[in-house]
Amino acid sequence: MKDKNISDQLQNSVEQAIQTKTKLIIKAGGSKDFYGRTAIGKELNISEHQGIISYEPSELFITVRAGTLLKDIESVLAENNQMLAFEPPAFGDKATIGGTIACNLSGPRRAYSGAARDFVLGTKIINGQAEVLSFGGEVMKNVAGYDVSRLITGAMGTLGVLLEVSLKVVPKPETEITLVHQLNIDEALLKMHQWSTQSIPITASCYHQNQLTIRLSGTEKYINTLQHLIGGEVLTDADSFWHSVKEQSHHFFDSKKPLWRLSVASNSEITSQNDDTFYEWGGALRWIKTNTSQNETPHPLNGHISLFRSPTKINDTFQPLPKHLLQIHRNLKQAFDPHGIFNIGRMYQQF
Amino acid sequence: MSQNSAEHDFPVVDLQQLVKQLSSILADDSILYQEEDIRPYECDGLSAYQQLPLVVALPDTIEQVQKILQLCNKINLPVVARGAGTGLSGGALPYEKGLLLSLGKFNKVIEINQQLQTATVQPGVRNLAISEAVSHLGLYYAPDPSSQIACSIGGNVAENSGGVHSLKYGLTVHNIQQLKIVTIDGELITLGGTGLDSPGYDLLALMTGSEGMLGIIVEVTVKLLPKPKYVQTLLAAFDDVVNAGQAVANIISAGIIPAGLEMMDKLAIQAAEDFVHAGYPLDAEAILICELDGIEDEVTEQVAAIHTILKQSSAIEVRIAKDEQERIVFWKGRKNAFPAVGRLSPDYYCMDGTIPRKRLPQVLQAMEDLSKTYNLAVANVFHAGDGNLHPLILYDASKGQLEKAEELGGKILELCIEVGGTITGEHGVGMEKLNQMCVQFKAAELSQFHALKAAFDPKGLLNPGKAIPTLHRCAELGAMHVHDGKLPHPELERF
Numbered sequence A: 001m002k003d004k005n006i007s008d009q010l011q012n013s014v015e016q017a018i019q020t021k022t023k024l025i026i027k028a029g030g031s032k033d034f035y036g037r038t039a040i041g042k043e044l045n046i047s048e049h050q051g052i053i054s055y056e057p058s059e060l061f062i063t064v065r066a067g068t069l070l071k072d073i074e075s076v077l078a079e080n081n082q083m084l085a086f087e088p089p090a091f092g093d094k095a096t097i098g099g100t101i102a103c104n105l106s107g108p109r110r111a112y113s114g115a116a117r118d119f120v121l122g123t124k125i126i127n128g129q130a131e132v133l134s135f136g137g138e139v140m141k142n143v144a145g146y147d148v149s150r151l152i153t154g155a156m157g158t159l160g161v162l163l164e165v166s167l168k169v170v171p172k173p174e175t176e177i178t179l180v181h182q183l184n185i186d187e188a189l190l191k192m193h194q195w196s197t198q199s200i201p202i203t204a205s206c207y208h209q210n211q212l213t214i215r216l217s218g219t220e221k222y223i224n225t226l227q228h229l230i231g232g233e234v235l236t237d238a239d240s241f242w243h244s245v246k247e248q249s250h251h252f253f254d255s256k257k258p259l260w261r262l263s264v265a266s267n268s269e270i271t272s273q274n275d276d277t278f279y280e281w282g283g284a285l286r287w288i289k290t291n292t293s294q295n296e297t298p299h300p301l302n303g304h305i306s307l308f309r310s311p312t313k314i315n316d317t318f319q320p321l322p323k324h325l326l327q328i329h330r331n332l333k334q335a336f337d338p339h340g341i342f343n344i345g346r347m348y349q350q351f
Numbered sequence B: 001m002s003q004n005s006a007e008h009d010f011p012v013v014d015l016q017q018l019v020k021q022l023s024s025i026l027a028d029d030s031i032l033y034q035e036e037d038i039r040p041y042e043c044d045g046l047s048a049y050q051q052l053p054l055v056v057a058l059p060d061t062i063e064q065v066q067k068i069l070q071l072c073n074k075i076n077l078p079v080v081a082r083g084a085g086t087g088l089s090g091g092a093l094p095y096e097k098g099l100l101l102s103l104g105k106f107n108k109v110i111e112i113n114q115q116l117q118t119a120t121v122q123p124g125v126r127n128l129a130i131s132e133a134v135s136h137l138g139l140y141y142a143p144d145p146s147s148q149i150a151c152s153i154g155g156n157v158a159e160n161s162g163g164v165h166s167l168k169y170g171l172t173v174h175n176i177q178q179l180k181i182v183t184i185d186g187e188l189i190t191l192g193g194t195g196l197d198s199p200g201y202d203l204l205a206l207m208t209g210s211e212g213m214l215g216i217i218v219e220v221t222v223k224l225l226p227k228p229k230y231v232q233t234l235l236a237a238f239d240d241v242v243n244a245g246q247a248v249a250n251i252i253s254a255g256i257i258p259a260g261l262e263m264m265d266k267l268a269i270q271a272a273e274d275f276v277h278a279g280y281p282l283d284a285e286a287i288l289i290c291e292l293d294g295i296e297d298e299v300t301e302q303v304a305a306i307h308t309i310l311k312q313s314s315a316i317e318v319r320i321a322k323d324e325q326e327r328i329v330f331w332k333g334r335k336n337a338f339p340a341v342g343r344l345s346p347d348y349y350c351m352d353g354t355i356p357r358k359r360l361p362q363v364l365q366a367m368e369d370l371s372k373t374y375n376l377a378v379a380n381v382f383h384a385g386d387g388n389l390h391p392l393i394l395y396d397a398s399k400g401q402l403e404k405a406e407e408l409g410g411k412i413l414e415l416c417i418e419v420g421g422t423i424t425g426e427h428g429v430g431m432e433k434l435n436q437m438c439v440q441f442k443a444a445e446l447s448q449f450h451a452l453k454a455a456f457d458p459k460g461l462l463n464p465g466k467a468i469p470t471l472h473r474c475a476e477l478g479a480m481h482v483h484d485g486k487l488p489h490p491e492l493e494r495f
């Protein structure tokens, strides 16, 4: 892993962009280029800004430069038997922690441990006035000032350039086991709801083509007991299975059709055909492959929809915001990026 | 107590006319303005700060809240929201020429969804009342501030409150799913949603901990958890606080995250023992209370592992609660630590800094030195697992010691910043920690906070003067505190 600090250079670039009224596209590994809309402007590359600034296993946090590769962070944590609890998808070898946090993307463990935003303790950013600012910190509890770090998480670079991120890390579970049940979707959702009220330590779940697959984590002895309680067939190649779900290399995702992401209440009605739907997060995340356009794809009543991958870019990737909420977003954009230079149009056309 | 009002200049509003305008929105008994009626609202849990508002409004529908805010926005009348008033940083302290908006009447549980494990409640519902309302389903709401019998969920969201079980279950921000808020222009907005995420910026997180500065919370949907099946508690005594601090690090390094991990120092142990007779070892310099919850097999295994770690970390005594009764006794002293310390002295002042755990010994030593310098005793009770300290400064206001206590408190918070921590872990900045905000944040960061607030509240009508200090205040303060010839904010013009 490289250890290089290019903050000054990045700050200069932002200053220049302000002076020359140039819009900037913040970019690192480019692994999430497919996601969201396409921003307009000149590229500001942060890939070189790499390195672990501090990592203290017993304090359960790590502070890294935004350009650090996700896989490098994960292997350093693994050496200490720790991990990122939100199991972020990388979507490529070049994925950086900056892009991961900017997109707030979380993997199979999300429904059970929390999303990227839940583990962000602090950030250092360059705002739209070329000022380097720090928010939050490296401690678990911190309510001094507004929670800008979580606001920045998932803002897709529209509010500033991420320079550093501090994340809470967690110990790896002692053992994991993955069990497969043959069920129809209604039975599967029911089962998952039952298990979740019984403190069963599920840490991942997915459903496709009549197969409910769940992962349990805990101490060895406990997992053995649970296996008998819950039943199902043991999946031997579990790690690579969950990797394929997380990275969308599972055969379900191997398709030319647009891929829609529905984030809904886990007990929402089943609206689409079995083969074209893949469920995760106990039913709260649903992937649908369909050729229907945005206008024809109904907005779910109990959640929201986004176009996750598409062979052709369309105008609204994310579900449009209600009027007053949109106004607050614009105001916040103005507050952080008054000259309107960062990732314009990356998230929504209006900002 | 100086107000942070330098930049605020709101027009004087005629009380009679205001009452008339409010009476078109609220019933007469929901508008209070006589001194004896508004006196109970003059302070929150930090009673050293007191201020009567111009008027108190007690709405009980969202529509009324919308209309009140529209009115305030129109006539430029400042609004301070108040939940149960248990806050410890003066966050709900009224504004002298403003309206105090009490959410006390919003006390209904709206919906419990067993399948989704959520509860939707009004903001004035008490924290513990949520767990009570869902207890028959085997569920509970995890964040458990010590004030949970009294504090409101709206206040919890506004402060991002934590509790003794936050180490494992997180803070308020990790346990809520949706908020409805009313903005200063009277619009009702939904943040978050029924799914696990929502489109756009994470305004749910931004609203959490925003101390009533960005909007009024009128509905909260919380996540519920199944009650743990099995709970086990250990109590360990140490003859040296350094060892106790090391024991905490050793437990976490072993890959175990207890549900709670609390520490008390000698003075706190003695006070608690005198008050509730929990049987704490009086010869100890520090005790740790460690709780594990989950499934019996797993908990039993972890308890054995922790027992070994505690012994290896030089604990002079380790007890494991043999039954529920003994477990309650272990906790009794900790849960009553504040009132217990309160019996030692006419007044006490509760601080709330967070530090990296490994700095604990150093910080405890420095606090002891400060306590000697100021000649005021300090008892320590803290959420050791997440490094959140609650030093309790003992003082006597009748002897004019308040100022000295505040100064000592300020020094302790600055110490927390120095070692890489923060001035508030869960109680918020409110009115109390404005000066320390000047130390924790640079001028540009404070300006960014002000700009963020203006995105919601351009006229600055919501809770004016709280949470974020003006640059003017910091500059003045900087002029008073020159360290080693260096001014904290050299970039600012001196006033």
Ligand SMILES: Cc1cc2nc3c(=O)[nH]c(=O)nc-3n(C[C@H](O)[C@H](O)[C@H](O)COP(=O)(O)OP(=O)(O)OC[C@H]3O[C@@H](n4cnc5c(N)ncnc54)[C@H](O)[C@@H]3O)c2cc1C
Residues within 6 Å of the ligand: B044, B045, B080, B081, B082, B083, B084, B085, B086, B087, B088, B090, B091, B092, B103, B123, B144, B145, B146, B147, B150, B151, B152, B153, B154, B155, B156, B157, B158, B159, B160, B161, B162, B163, B164, B211, B212, B213, B215, B216, B217, B218, B338, B426, B427, B463
């Ligand atoms: C003995 C004692 C023990 C405590 N222990 C803990 C603890 O363990 N952990 C912890 O975190 N805190 C603790 N506290 C502090 C306090 O109880 C919490 O901060 C609590 O969340 C405040 O809730 P409240 O309803 O009393 O809010 P209030 O004091 O009424 O208000 C607090 C802040 O929230 C704002 N506010 C309130 N309601 C709303 C609303 N509906 N919309 C917008 N803004 C609103 C107010 O303007 C104010 O800024 C303790 C306090 C006491 C007295």
